[in-house]
Amino acid sequence: MHVEPFTDRNVSEHSAYYYVDIENYPVTGWDKFKQVVKRSLKGELFVGLWVVMREMIKFDIHTVKYPLEKLPIGPRYRAVHKLLRLWESGFERCIGCGLCEKICISDCIRMDTRIDENSRKEVTEYSINLGRCIFCGYCAEVCPELAIVHGGRYENASEQRAHFVIKDDMLTPLDFLTAGQQEEYPGFGAITPHEDERVSKTPLAY
Amino acid sequence: MDVAFIIETIVKIVVILLVFSALAGFGTYFERKVLAFMQRRLGPMHVGPYGLLQVAADGIKLFTKEDIIPQNVVKPIFKLAPVITAATAFMAAAAIPFWPEFTVFGYTVHPIVSDINVGILYVMAVMAIGLYGPLLGGMASANKFSLISAARSAAVFISYEVITGLALLAPLMMVGSLSLIDINNYQSAGITHWIAWSQPVAFILFWIAAFAETGRTPFHLVANDHEIIDGFGTEYSGMRWGLFFIGEYANMFFISFVMAIIFLGGYGDGSIAGAFQLLMKVAFFFFFFLWTRAAWPDIRPDQLMWLCWKVLMPIAVLNVVITGAVILFKLKGGM
Numbered sequence A: 001m002h003v004e005p006f007t008d009r010n011v012s013e014h015s016a017y018y019y020v021d022i023e024n025y026p027v028t029g030w031d032k033f034k035q036v037v038k039r040s041l042k043g044e045l046f047v048g049l050w051v052v053m054r055e056m057i058k059f060d061i062h063t064v065k066y067p068l069e070k071l072p073i074g075p076r077y078r079a080v081h082k083l084l085r086l087w088e089s090g091f092e093r094c095i096g097c098g099l100c101e102k103i104c105i106s107d108c109i110r111m112d113t114r115i116d117e118n119s120r121k122e123v124t125e126y127s128i129n130l131g132r133c134i135f136c137g138y139c140a141e142v143c144p145e146l147a148i149v150h151g152g153r154y155e156n157a158s159e160q161r162a163h164f165v166i167k168d169d170m171l172t173p174l175d176f177l178t179a180g181q182q183e184e185y186p187g188f189g190a191i192t193p194h195e196d197e198r199v200s201k202t203p204l205a206y
Numbered sequence B: 001m002d003v004a005f006i007i008e009t010i011v012k013i014v015v016i017l018l019v020f021s022a023l024a025g026f027g028t029y030f031e032r033k034v035l036a037f038m039q040r041r042l043g044p045m046h047v048g049p050y051g052l053l054q055v056a057a058d059g060i061k062l063f064t065k066e067d068i069i070p071q072n073v074v075k076p077i078f079k080l081a082p083v084i085t086a087a088t089a090f091m092a093a094a095a096i097p098f099w100p101e102f103t104v105f106g107y108t109v110h111p112i113v114s115d116i117n118v119g120i121l122y123v124m125a126v127m128a129i130g131l132y133g134p135l136l137g138g139m140a141s142a143n144k145f146s147l148i149s150a151a152r153s154a155a156v157f158i159s160y161e162v163i164t165g166l167a168l169l170a171p172l173m174m175v176g177s178l179s180l181i182d183i184n185n186y187q188s189a190g191i192t193h194w195i196a197w198s199q200p201v202a203f204i205l206f207w208i209a210a211f212a213e214t215g216r217t218p219f220h221l222v223a224n225d226h227e228i229i230d231g232f233g234t235e236y237s238g239m240r241w242g243l244f245f246i247g248e249y250a251n252m253f254f255i256s257f258v259m260a261i262i263f264l265g266g267y268g269d270g271s272i273a274g275a276f277q278l279l280m281k282v283a284f285f286f287f288f289f290l291w292t293r294a295a296w297p298d299i300r301p302d303q304l305m306w307l308c309w310k311v312l313m314p315i316a317v318l319n320v321v322i323t324g325a326v327i328l329f330k331l332k333g334g335m
């Protein structure tokens, strides 16, 4: 479909928008009668019959049998969150900086951290209250490590209003990672493709 | 009146009841499928192969659903109304020949419950009594939408009785009999003798009125889902609602039979081919009911009344007058 004219939202003869040609309503009885005769005998009714018959014969069915088949969703769709792992080592990407918890506008991320034996910060708890989350995507956008991202799982109906996803649910399982199944998140907050080509080096030698 | 006659009649009645109850069920299935295909959907798919058993599922649901009698309804009338609709629909079938007479084991069967000499008058009269189903059901329901629907049904059915009556008058004057078998035999010489050719105006008028009589889509305002919920059916549940439904679909089949017999030659000369032609014609009329439902919008009640009294009725009267004049002229010329 050619979409360009639709960017011009002013109605003019050049744009794709035009006023529908609406005739004046008939006033007198005779005019009304003429209108009815015109509409009845013009064959418009048969055009309608033909259109539906044509569709039936073409049999171009658009039904998606939903639980059995699903429509693809956009890569930037913001559904239930995922926590990713580093590709090489399998360590968790989250460094426990707390930015996501801080930025979350509905205050639904709860996390706990500690300093482990190697003096590294370790995330012990990480949960998102999906009953409050508005799926704004700020957490994914703010995360410096691309650790918390949005996944594609949108079927999150549950018996409880306050439905939590906890860290174990969100984190990529290790075997999943080693099988190469963790996909890099292309959506909100992720690095856009071909970013390398667009980065210009900081000029140092003045 | 011998015993064989009584047994034969009872068997015929039972067969008609069973066949058309089942057909009414499958009618809903066909309707959903046809509408779905016309709207690029699949329709029922999950119960049975291609959703064929959906009818059974619906039946089980309707039979086992709780029969709710709401507060404030007029109980006896509320309970009676669906029975009126279903019963009158099937009673009308008594004078309709569904098949030419045939012989099994040397016994000639007339596939018509009773060939009364006022056949078509009886059919139309009993179908007209069907009005009391929606009317009483709607008035007894203690629901405003049902009440609107009842008022509309009274207005529509009574108005369109006039059209069916006047439209039928002209062909009946030509045939000179009210029996559907006589009307059929009048056209038995073949397709060129169909009354639809000599009475095209009456045919179209009757067809239009049939939509109003059965409450099908362009004239569906008796139970228009998008303005008055389900009209007279709003307060009904379970099998009582199902009876309304069976009545509506049975009516569609019967009026299709009537149209095919009066205007399109019926079963012709009574051969098997003619009988199958009758079924094809009925199937076409039934399909057309579904077809228009997919294609055409509903019209407003006032437009419907306007159409009835200011357009169709004058045309019907003119048709009767002209037919009468022509017949008179022919008689004079013949003398």
Ligand code: SF4
Binding pocket: A103, A104, A105, A106, A107, A108, A109, A128, A132, A133, A134, A135, A136, A137, A138, A139, A140
């Ligand atoms: S998507 Fe928005 S609301 Fe949901 S956890 Fe992230 S920041 Fe909070």
Ligand code: SF4
Binding pocket: A093, A094, A095, A096, A097, A098, A099, A100, A101, A142, A143, A144, A145, A146, A147, A148
């Ligand atoms: S912003 Fe990213 S790295 Fe920081 S705590 Fe949240 S998930 Fe972990």
